[in-house]
Amino acid sequence: MKYKLNINKPEVEDKEIEEFKNFHRVLRQYREKRRSKSLHNVLLRLNKQLPILIISILMVLLIIYFSKILKKVEKIEQKNLPQQEQKYQRK
Amino acid sequence: MHQSEKEIQEEHDIIKKAIEHPEVFGFLYEKYYKQIFLFILRRIDDKATTADLASQVFLKAMLNLPKYKFQGLPFSAWLYRIATNQVNEFYRGSHFQRVVSVEDEQISNVFKEAAVPDKDKAELISKLLEELDEDEVQLLELRFFEDRPFKEVAFILDITENNAKVRTYRIIEKLKKIAKRNYEL
Missing domain, CATH: 1.10.10 (Arc Repressor Mutant, subunit A)
Structure with a gap:
C-alpha cells in the first residue's frame, strides 16, 4: 500500500492543539536564523568581492614593481650617458 | 475559511508591518496555527511531528516574508503552500507511509x-x-x-x-x- 487511509478519524481537540502553540520559540528561532543569515550574507558578499580585491592588489603591486625597475633603468642610463659623451669628447 | 476582500487587505497590511517588526507576526500565528496544524496532521497522523512541522512552517514564513507577493489570496494559501512543501520534504527523507485523511x-x-x-x-x-x-x-x-x-x-x-x-x-x-x-x- 502506497498510502495509509484514515476515514472519519476524530479531530483533535482545540485544547490539545493550544498546548503545542509557542510563538515565542518560533520568534527566538527566527532571530537566531536572521543573525546567522546576516553573517552568511556578509561572508557571501566578501566571497564575491574577494577575487576582485586580490586582482586589484596584484595589479597595484605589479605597477609599483615595474615603476621601481623603470626608475633603476633610468638611473643606470643617466650614469652611462655622460661617460660615453666624455669618451667621445676625448677622441 | 472564506475571507472578504477587506479582511484580505487588512491582513496584507499586517504582513507589511511584520516585515519590520517580527512580533506582529504573532497575530498571524494565532490566527492560522490551528488550520496549519490540522492541515499537516491529516497528512502525517502524528501530533508531535505535526507540531514540529507546523513550527517550521511559521518560521519559514517569517524568514521569507519579504519575498511574499500579494496575489489577492488569503495569507493562509501561502502558509498551506509552505506546509505542503514541508510535508513533502518530511516524506522524502523518511521511510514512513504517506497518510491520507478523509471524511x-x-x-x-x-x-x-x-x-x-x-x-x-x-x-x-x-x-x-x-x-x-x-x-x-x-x-x-x-x-x-x-x-x-x-x-x-x-x-x-x-x-x-x-x-x-x-x-x-x-x-x-x-x-x-x-x-x-x-x-x-
Missing part, C-alpha cells in the same frame, strides 16, 4: 463528481490512491477532501489554474475507470 462525506462528493454509485467507497478510494501519483493525490486532497477553489489549489501546488482543472478531470476519469472495472468483476 465519508468528502468521498461521496468525489463519487458524485465522477457520477459513480456511492458504494464500496473505502475500497474504491484505496484503489484510486494506488493509481495516482503524489501530485495527483495532493490535488485530490486539496480540491475534494478540503473543498478549496481551483485558484487556491493552483497557488498551493505552484501550477496554473488551468493545469489544476485538467489534472482534476484526469483524476475523475481514473476514478470512473476504476469503478467500471470494479463493478464489471
